[in-house]
Amino acid sequence: MAMADATADDYRDSPGQLVTADGKPLKVALRRALRRQRMISLALAAPLLVFVLVSFIMPIADMLFRSVENEIVADILPRTVTALDGWDETAGELPGEDVYAALVQDLKVAKENRTNTQVGQRLNYEKSGMSSLFRGSARKAARMTEGPYRPAMIEAHKAWGEVETWQTIKLFAPEYTIGYFISAIDAKRTADGGLEFLPEEKAIYGTLFVRTMMMSVAITVMTLLLGFPIAYMISTASTKTGNLLLILVLLPFWTSLLVRTTSWIALLQQQGVINDALVFIGLVSESGRLELIHNATGSVIAMTHILLPFMVLPLYSVMKTIPPSYMRAATSLGAHPWLAFWKVYFPGTVPGIGAGAILVFILAIGYYITPELVGGTSGTFISNRIAYNISTSLNWGLAAALGCILLGIVVIFFVLYEKIVGIDNMKLG
């Protein structure tokens, strides 16, 4: 305490320094007060921060980590993995008796713990047939009591006499793998460590990524073309009409996504309302009904409708702040209405366009249920494939790798946006 007093006295002595009533310099006191305020606001925000960390950031980090995690092979087949270290996978010869003995030991333990099928599942993602190989062989290995194990295992299943089986195990033995990312770019690792792209008839992810991007851009452009006039109309209408129109824009938000998607099916299908109307007025013939759904057109139409509010709302909030007097001033100074719009009004709406476009684009590339139902074969997205890997194939590693790539693409777009438009120039409302 004495120390503190002494310093306060020191300060009081120095000339020209502002001090508070208790003699502390104003700068220090102010900094202290501000720090206290910051702590209080941090403490108030802490529950939310912790919540976001636990329920959002950590699960995402965990999921992304799965794209490289590969402990299962070494965990379940520890002896085999160690024994395989000494085997040259490129020589084209089968491993020695020691590896087979280690495998039998591992399989006995795995059978006991019922984990043999898990490692079979894991390796089946890399090579078809591993699933039944491990299920069947563990049963037989459990009954083996003495060597030589090599002929016994090959007798149990002929796949143990194939070099590729062992190459696959060795390739996916390390605790971490980039194998999932390699699969995600339609490639495959070869035994000598090289990379081999799949032939076109087996490649799907590249096509799907490109298609997801193209269609999301198309949807974003469509929402902008449709949303801009609507937002303009709402922002310039009288309060009463404006509110009514705004409610009409928001109304779809209160309807289930599935209901909205299903209604599009009823409208767009070949025997649907739109085709019926077109046939009735004679624009298309009975046999020439348009294919508007179960293809890319269906996905774009349905998703444009579903995502439209995300474009209209930011646009509206920005347009409301542009005083109508600007346009009047421009025209009274002799500008053609088009020029006035383009030079005066439009630049003011750019922050809203940016915000709406980013919002719609990011939502669109992650969309899953609508393309699944109306997309047919030409209108499905990469997210449909991620969903397949998560829920049907249970290949979470590959799903995580695809998710990482998708996340990376979003980040790249975001950075590009920052460079071109500037993030400060974005207004959500």
Next chain:
Amino acid sequence: MKSLRTVTYVAAAAIGFAATAGTASAETNLVVVSWGGAYSASQQNAYHDPYMANNPAVKIVNDDSANEAVAKLRAMNEAGNVTWDLVDVVAADAIRLCDEGLAEPIDHDAVLAKAPDGTPASKDFGNLIVSECFIPQIVYSTTFGYRTDLVKEKPASVCDVFDLAKIPGKRALEKNPINNMEWALICDGVKPDQVYDVLGTDAGVERALAKLGTIKDDVVWWTRGAQTPQLLADGEVVIGSTYNGRLFSVIEEEKQPIAMLWDWQVFDLDGWIIPKGTKNKQAVLDYLKFATDTQRLADQAKYISYGPARKSSAPLVGKHAELGIDMAPHMPTDPKNAKTTLLYNYEFWADHRDDIDERFQAWLLQ
């Protein structure tokens, strides 16, 4: 990273616990996961309601997320907080869950009721017990329905699906290689007992896809069982595959001009698994013994046209609860319907599903 995962799960479990803490009471809640819709309704009527009437202390809570059951169970298991007590899954998923250690293996004879004549459960279910974790419930099939008013000539064989001259118009097929590949090969002249030998080779896969390629432009691909009945009812397709129970309801309950084509229907099984880590194992076993006995399985067929998995239930199948029509002729297992059938090949698809699916999806994109 392991520790991060642990922290996440502990936190998630704490949140979950806080959410459920308020509901604890003397009665046991059994969370039964099933498919929703007409199927869950049939289980409610045949199993849940009678069981709760006899056991007032037990409350059965339905959860309709069987669609994502495998993925959700794995997530729950990793989080160490399994909130489900009984899950209705197709046999292929039951095998997979058992393989992954996510389902409890059970001793069928010790746990399940005997048939009325004393036959032990394992004999009564017979070879439908495809996994030691699986308690079969129904036999269903994936087969075709067609619009009687929109086809010139009634299809007599599944190969007519591949015949655009005989049946012009769109057809609905599942966006999935399973079943489609088998039908394609059979119609391309492969002997039914050799289908999986052929399909196990790259050349066989290409052969099946080539056959499917002959109708590719006229196919609407479905992903949910409800889509084909809707597509048929709206006249979007003239013929399409789906589960037989869905077709029964659109034909008999909604009286649409649709008829069944049973040729080469593919049988599959649906049944229960007990998730590993359930907190009410005793109560679940008690419920299960009741819900899978001979009478209960026969009762379910009053509400939906799926065949009971017990042999002893077949003679007890009666009339539809509301329509009053005889249910036996609508069962996929009825001798008249089951002249030519395939059984879903669990082992083959467990090995080859991912590989063939990838090739199939790439083929769709071309």
